[in-house]
Amino acid sequence: ETGVTQTPRHLVMGMTNKKSLKCEQHLGHNAMYWYKQSAKKPLELMFVYNFKEQTENNSVPSRFSPECPNSSHLFLHLHTLQPEDSALYLCASSQGQMNTEAFFGQGTRLTVV
């Protein structure tokens, strides 16, 4: 248990489906992040939220839509995805300072068919 919980752990969806990934942290952190991890590639930063405000959007396609209703919860809404979007989606949180460690969830393994 890392203090960051992601659901679901596995998701298979069709290209026309709409689904959401959920992340919850119980660490009192005020920054939360979405990363994408594809096979043989580094963790790619997708979105950054500090104090519920989105501060970074790394040129992510609009078929990925984040939502941060409060500092403990983060969602990633998915619609009309492509097969190349199949990957491990990791959520992380930190205190939002430059010298603190990030805590990761176990990730959601997404397969788009």
Add this chain to the structure above:
Amino acid sequence: GQSLEQPSEVTAVEGAIVQINCTYQTSGFYGLSWYQQHDGGAPTFLSYNALDGLEETGRFSSFLSRSDSYGYLLLQELQMKDSASYFCAVRDRVAGTALIFGKGTTLSVSS
């Protein structure tokens, strides 16, 4: 922008010592971190260096040279359970509090 370079694979035997190097380019620099990720698991924090020098935590040590934009992770007395991917990561002026990761080094430890 940012870029981090580290070897893609390293192999070693139990009991050996391994050094994983990382060179980085960032716009501003706020320290170098190392994370470990086992297959199917979440990345977990290993170490953080903001200043030059060596930080030791048990069997693992991490080194930073800011003038050379270079750091390394040193793993001693290797055990089979150390087989994992190791990522160096930085924060910089562009990414803010988010970590930017290298491509990772897969370490395989054999008996």
